[in-house]
Amino acid sequence: MSSIVSYGSYVPRYRIRAEEIARVWGEDPENIKGGLMIYSKSVPGPDEDVLTISAEAGKNAIKRTDVSKKTIGAIFVGSESHPYAVKPTASILVEALGLPNDIHSADYEFACKAGTAAIQNVMGLVDSGMIENGMAIGADTSQGAPGDALEYSASAGGTAFIIGKKGIAEINKTYSFTTDTPDFWRREGEKYPSHGGRFTGEPAYFKHVLTGAKRMMEMQGTKPEDYDYAVFHQPNGKFPTRAAKMLGFKDEQVKDGLLTPYIGNTYSSSMIIGLSAILDKAEPGDRILAVAFGSGAGSDAFDITVNDSIKSYKRDRAPGVMEQINRPIWIDYANYVKYRGKIIMRGE
Amino acid sequence: MSEVPRFWRESKHRYRLVGTRCENCGNLYFPPRDICPTCRRESINKMKEEELSGEGEVYSYTVVHDGLEQFKMQVPYIIAIIKTKEGPLITGQIVDCNPDDVKIGSQVKSTLRKVRTEGKSGIIQYGYKFILK
Numbered sequence: 001m002s003s004i005v006s007y008g009s010y011v012p013r014y015r016i017r018a019e020e021i022a023r024v025w026g027e028d029p030e031n032i033k034g035g036l037m038i039y040s041k042s043v044p045g046p047d048e049d050v051l052t053i054s055a056e057a058g059k060n061a062i063k064r065t066d067v068s069k070k071t072i073g074a075i076f077v078g079s080e081s082h083p084y085a086v087k088p089t090a091s092i093l094v095e096a097l098g099l100p101n102d103i104h105s106a107d108y109e110f111a112c113k114a115g116t117a118a119i120q121n122v123m124g125l126v127d128s129g130m131i132e133n134g135m136a137i138g139a140d141t142s143q144g145a146p147g148d149a150l151e152y153s154a155s156a157g158g159t160a161f162i163i164g165k166k167g168i169a170e171i172n173k174t175y176s177f178t179t180d181t182p183d184f185w186r187r188e189g190e191k192y193p194s195h196g197g198r199f200t201g202e203p204a205y206f207k208h209v210l211t212g213a214k215r216m217m218e219m220q221g222t223k224p225e226d227y228d229y230a231v232f233h234q235p236n237g238k239f240p241t242r243a244a245k246m247l248g249f250k251d252e253q254v255k256d257g258l259l260t261p262y263i264g265n266t267y268s269s270s271m272i273i274g275l276s277a278i279l280d281k282a283e284p285g286d287r288i289l290a291v292a293f294g295s296g297a298g299s300d301a302f303d304i305t306v307n308d309s310i311k312s313y314k315r316d317r318a319p320g321v322m323e324q325i326n327r328p329i330w331i332d333y334a335n336y337v338k339y340r341g342k343i344i345m346r347g348e
Numbered sequence: 349m350s351e352v353p354r355f356w357r358e359s360k361h362r363y364r365l366v367g368t369r370c371e372n373c374g375n376l377y378f379p380p381r382d383i384c385p386t387c388r389r390e391s392i393n394k395m396k397e398e399e400l401s402g403e404g405e406v407y408s409y410t411v412v413h414d415g416l417e418q419f420k421m422q423v424p425y426i427i428a429i430i431k432t433k434e435g436p437l438i439t440g441q442i443v444d445c446n447p448d449d450v451k452i453g454s455q456v457k458s459t460l461r462k463v464r465t466e467g468k469s470g471i472i473q474y475g476y477k478f479i480l481k
Contacts, residue, residue, distance in 0.1 A: 013444050045444060046421040047461040051474060055363075055460040083472055092474065096363040096460055098399065329444065338421055345420075 002126040003167035004304070005067055005133055006313075008060025009159040009276040009321050010053050011263055014043040015328040016336045018152055024333045025147050032152050037237020041155035041264025043331060044141045046339045049083045053158040054139040055096045057269075060318035061135070061160040062097065069097070072162065073131030074104040076121050078114025078138045078268045080186070082107055093137075104131070111184060112233055113294030114138060115159065115268040120174055120300060122163040133164035140267035145192035146342060153236055155264025159272040168310040169279065169288075172303040173220060177211045184295035195295075201239070204297050209233060209243050212291045212299030220303050224248040228286040231257030231274040233293035235265045256281065257290075262325055275304075277321035282306045351466065355473050362475035365400040365458060367436060376400075378436040402458030402476070404432040411447040418464045426450055430478055441477045455481040 017040045022029035033039055044053070054077055062069060075097075077089045090105035104125065108114045115138015122134035139158025144150030163171075183204030186193040196204070209232055217223065224230070230249045232240040237260050244254045257274030266273055271292040278288055288304040337343055358379075360366050367378035371394040372387040378400060384391035409428035412419070419425060426442040428450070442450055443461060456478040463475040 045461075047443060047463070047477070049462060049472075051472075052460050052462060087471075092363075095359055096474070098364055 001171050001173065002123045002163050002165060003171055003307075004161055004169040004279070005164040005167035006061045006065035006162040007160065007276050007279055008057050008062070008064060008318050009157065009269070009273050009324070010056035010060065011157045011266075011273070011321070011324040012042050012044045012048055012053070013327060013329045014045055014331050014339065015040050015263075016043055016331055016333065020333050020336075021152055035238065036149075036152060037241065037261050038152050038264060039261050040328075041153060042157055042266070043336055043339055044156040048156070049141055050077075050079045050081050050139045050158070051083050051089050051092050051096070053141065053156060054089060054093055054137045054160065057139060057158040057160040058093060058097045058135060058137060061162050063317040064314050065162060067133060067162065067164065070100050071132045071164075072099050072103065072135055074122055074125050074134035075099060076106050076108055076118035076134070076136050078108040078110065078116070078118040078136070079140050080109055080111055080114065080267055081141045081143070082109075099135075104134070110298065111294035111296050112235070112265070112267045112270050113292040113298060113300050115272050116292040116300035116302070117294075119161055119163060119272075119302075120176070123171060123174065126163055126165060133162055136161050136163060138268035138272050140269060142265065142267040143192055143340065146337070148192070150193070150195065153260065153265040155266050157263060157266030157269045157273055159269045159276045161272070166309070168313045169282070169304050169306045172305055173216065174303075175212060175216050175219065175301045176298060177208055177215065178298035179208070181208075181295075181297035183297055200235070200295070204295060205233070205235065205239050205293055206243060206246070208297050208299040209291050209293050210246060212293075212301035213243075213247050213289060216289065216291075216301040216303055222303070224253070226287060227253060227289045229257060229278045229282070229288045230254050231271055231278060231288065231290045233271045233291065233299075234258060234260035234274065235270070237261040259321065259325065273321060279306070280315060280320040280322065282310060284308045284310055350470065351473075352471055355471065359474075362463075362473075363460060365402055365438075365476055366397050367400055368395045369398045370394060371396055376434050376436055378432070378438055400432050400434050400436070402432075403481075404430040404438070404456055406442070406450060406452050406454045406456060407431040407437060408452060409442065409450055428456075428478065430456055438476075442480065443477050444479050449480060457481050
């Protein structure tokens with residue numbers, strides 16, 4: 001099986017607190033902080049989008065490895081907020097990252113698990129021998145309708161992986177589970193998504209995440225205690241915390257990958273930015289269970305073992321996830337709606 | 349009139365700070381030049397593309413309070429001349445900071461951002477900007 005050769009993430013510096021959103025909509029912030037476990041979220045700057053976020057994450061992944069860019073034979077970008085409806089983000093990234101033009105490229109979409117779909121497709125090309133290395137990115141600048149519960153969580157960020165034969169962490173196995181479950185959707189041309197409220201819980205998130213994790217452990221003959229870390233899709237802080245408990249994982253196994261309480265749900269980067277934060281501190285031999293979830297609905301599970309190469313890997317050539325989380329620029333709701341294009345300007 | 353062809357021709361330079369170095373005298377130019385202004389005909393076929401690191405320091409700057417319509421969301425914003433590590437001076441925006449944070453000599457690095465869009469349906473022009481290190 002293929003392995004993770006390099007990785008890098010990017011989190012925009014702007015942040016808004018749950019209290020500030022609650023203040024505007026007359027809600028009790030303690031319900032959000034206590035109920036959803038969201039304290040703040042990242043906000044893309046007015047000149048940031050999925051392309052710029054993907055480029056920064058991709059650059060960070062390239063900086064950390066001595067693998068030549070010329071060996072990258074594929075780039076796939078998963079997102080639900082690609083800047084163009086027609087014009088692949090991946091095509092712009094080929095030039096922006098200086099990748100060779102002899103390259104497979106495509107954009108993917110599967111709500112919050114498009115990034116892991118990209119990883120699996122690169123793995124297929126690597127394992128089949130079609131390419132030596134490939135890049136998979138999950139990035140989003142997700143939107144929640146004003147006043148909707150999603151406004152507390154929908155945020156921005158991106159994570160890029162270079163996948164190849166020889167890397168710092170082996171992907172022992174991947175498994176996917178898919179059903180037709182309309183828990184969350186956005187129709188063509190609509191600015192904001194719709195969701196099924198409580199329906200997004202049991203039949204959607206929990207069914208798919210728990211099935212993905214359980215089936216993976218059955219196939220690998222493992223138990224929760226065999227893993228040093230576990231990371232799950234995190235639409236809020238509450239769902240992954242509850243899923244971890246239901247599966248039998250302890251807090252210390254999941255705390256390092258649980259970032260949504262501080263940066264919100266980065267959608268296509270949600271689980272993989274947690275995985276990126278885990279890799280920032282992982283040691284040789286550490287085993288990681290990672291399960292992404294995408295509404296609609298499906299889950300992608302990964303069983304990963306970090307190998308000795310991480311000792312000589314140059315993690316410090318690019319900023320880690322926590323380093324980026326710990327340099328916020330706080331903004332108020334007025335600047336938030338301005339930056340997110342929620343104000344109708346003259347001529348619009 | 350659409351700026352698509354011009355933007356497309358320059359995208360490599362705008363995305364990755366690709367300049368040109370004269371292999372006759374060694375001077376590095378950004379934006380790239382086809383002919384070295386020092387060596388002139390001696391530089392023909394000797395101008396090689398070279399990517400700048402994106403690192404440098406603030407050489408000079410100004411704070412724009414009455415900006416172009418396209419930049420209304422970003423006012424007040426900072427336009428600076430950056431002295432790159434490799435030498436060329438580059439004009440660009442410094443983002444993700446308050447104007448008070450910027451000083452002459454501040455260390456910066458390049459980042460890829462949206463620079464402008466051609467209305468609601470035209471292309472999105474991406475290019476280099478700078479952030480404080």
